[in-house]
Amino acid sequence: MKIKTIFLFAILLLAFTATSFAQDGKARIIVFGAHPDDPEIGAAGVAALWAAKGHAVKLVSCTNGDIGHWKEAGGQLYRRRKAEVESAAKLMGYTVEQMDNHDGELEPTLENRKKVTRLIRQWQADIVISHRPNDYHPDHRYTGVLVQDAAYMVTVPNFCPEVPHLTKNPVFLYSADRFEKPNPFSADIIVDIDSVMEKKLDGLLGMVSQFYEGGANGDESLMNKDPEFVKKRWAEVRATWVNRQKNIANKYRKSLEEYYGAAHATKVQYAEAFEICEYGRRPDKAEIKRLFPFYD
Numbered sequence: 001m002k003i004k005t006i007f008l009f010a011i012l013l014l015a016f017t018a019t020s021f022a023q024d025g026k027a028r029i030i031v032f033g034a035h036p037d038d039p040e041i042g043a044a045g046v047a048a049l050w051a052a053k054g055h056a057v058k059l060v061s062c063t064n065g066d067i068g069h070w071k072e073a074g075g076q077l078y079r080r081r082k083a084e085v086e087s088a089a090k091l092m093g094y095t096v097e098q099m100d101n102h103d104g105e106l107e108p109t110l111e112n113r114k115k116v117t118r119l120i121r122q123w124q125a126d127i128v129i130s131h132r133p134n135d136y137h138p139d140h141r142y143t144g145v146l147v148q149d150a151a152y153m154v155t156v157p158n159f160c161p162e163v164p165h166l167t168k169n170p171v172f173l174y175s176a177d178r179f180e181k182p183n184p185f186s187a188d189i190i191v192d193i194d195s196v197m198e199k200k201l202d203g204l205l206g207m208v209s210q211f212y213e214g215g216a217n218g219d220e221s222l223m224n225k226d227p228e229f230v231k232k233r234w235a236e237v238r239a240t241w242v243n244r245q246k247n248i249a250n251k252y253r254k255s256l257e258e259y260y261g262a263a264h265a266t267k268v269q270y271a272e273a274f275e276i277c278e279y280g281r282r283p284d285k286a287e288i289k290r291l292f293p294f295y296d
Contacts, residue, residue: 026054026056027056027126027127027291028123028124028125028127029047029056029058029125029127029128029129030057030059030060030119030120030123030127030129031043031047031057031059031060031128031130031175032061032116032128032129032130032131033059033060033061033062033131033140033143034063034137034140034142034143035061035062035063035065035081035103035139036061036065036068036085036096036098036207037065037081037085037207038061038140038143039060039061039096040059040085040088040203041175041204042131042175042176042272043059043129043175043272043274044088044092044199044200044203044204045193045196045197045200045245045270046191046272046294047059047092047094048092048094048199048200049193049196049294050094051092051093051094052093052196053293056123057093057094057095058094058095058096058097058123059094059095059096059097060096060098060099061085061096061097061099062099062101062106062142062143062146063099063101063102063103063104063105063106063139064078064081064082064098064099064101064102064103065077065098066078066081066102066103067103067216068103068209068210068215068216069209069210069216069218070213070214070217071218071220077209078098080209081210084207084209084210085098087203087206088203088204088206088207091199091202091203091206092196092199092200092203097119099115103139104138106138106139106142106146108142108145108146108149112142112146113146113149113153114159116149116150117159117160117163118163120166120170121154121160121163121166122163124166126171126291127172127173127291128147128150128151128170128171128172128173128280129172129173129174129175129274130143130148130172130173131143131175131177132144132175132177132275133145133148134179134181134182134183135177135179144174147172148277151169151170151277151280152169152279154166154170155167155168155169168281169280169281170280171280171282171283171287171291172276172279172281173188173189173274173276173280174274174275174277175272175273175274176248176272176273176275185273185275186275187251187255187275188274189259189273189275189276189288189292190248190252190255190256190259190271190273191271191272191274191294192249192256192264192268192270192271192294193270193271193272194268194269194270197269197270200241200245205234205238211240211241212233212234212237242270245269245270245271245272246269246270248271248272248273249268249269249270249271252271252273253266253268256268256271260295
């Protein structure tokens with residue numbers, strides 16, 4: 001009973017000591033992904049930009065990533081992946097957290113909805129980012145569903161009443177993907193990440209278990225120690241992420257022009273893009289520019 005009281009007091013203290021965007025001009029952003037690497041793939045660039053300006057950013061993995069490798073699994077892999085994302089977080093200036101769900105087993109349960117709701121409230125979020133709920137991986141889909149389902153509930157006082165509700169609904173966003181059905185991704189907000197692209201690359205390339213070693217779909221051939229193979233493999237991994245961010249900038253060049261103007265937009269090599277979820281607050285262009293203070 002005593003431990004529970006201390007725990008509740010800590011939650012209340014966190015909620016009441018967090019300073020709102022309206023008070024100090026600093027946004028509070030929380031990014032959800034299914035696995036330890038997904039939030040970084042979708043939003044590490046903009047997270048680094050926010051962090052550099054003193055905004056509070058947290059990246060959350062909804063599973064612990066414990067089967068995301070062709071050879072390793074369980075606690076050993078969990079600890080390895082945790083260390084990988086913590087290293088990236090230290091490099092880019094945000095914080096990370098992993099929920100206690102097994103990789104491949106995430107479900108949109110009431111318990112998980114409450115966990116996500118509590119995390120958003122505890123962070124006093126102004127912006128919440130996640131996967132869209134149409135995706136190839138069930139964990140990705142259900143992360144999107146869980147965050148979507150929390151989009152209204154974070155404001156309801158008697159849902160998870162042990163954590164103070166938010167009086168203003170955050171802006172909920174989806175990170176970019178390439179899926180077309182039932183509807184394609186829409187780049188409602190797009191950010192030039194040229195200035196932090198090398199940091200993002202360093203963070204992702206540090207996730208050796210997932211990218212160099214191939215994650216769940218790798219194999220023994222990737223463990224070749226020949227120096228020429230290693231050099232070629234690193235170049236391939238790097239090119240994957242360079243091309244991904246280039247493709248976003250090229251595909252949504254018109255959106256870049258809307259935010260940066262034609263002269264700047266033509267020079268952008270790398271970008272991250274986000275779609276506004278209809279279930280959260282609907283920001284206008286003026287509010288977007290306040291929350292994403294990168295367009296000067």
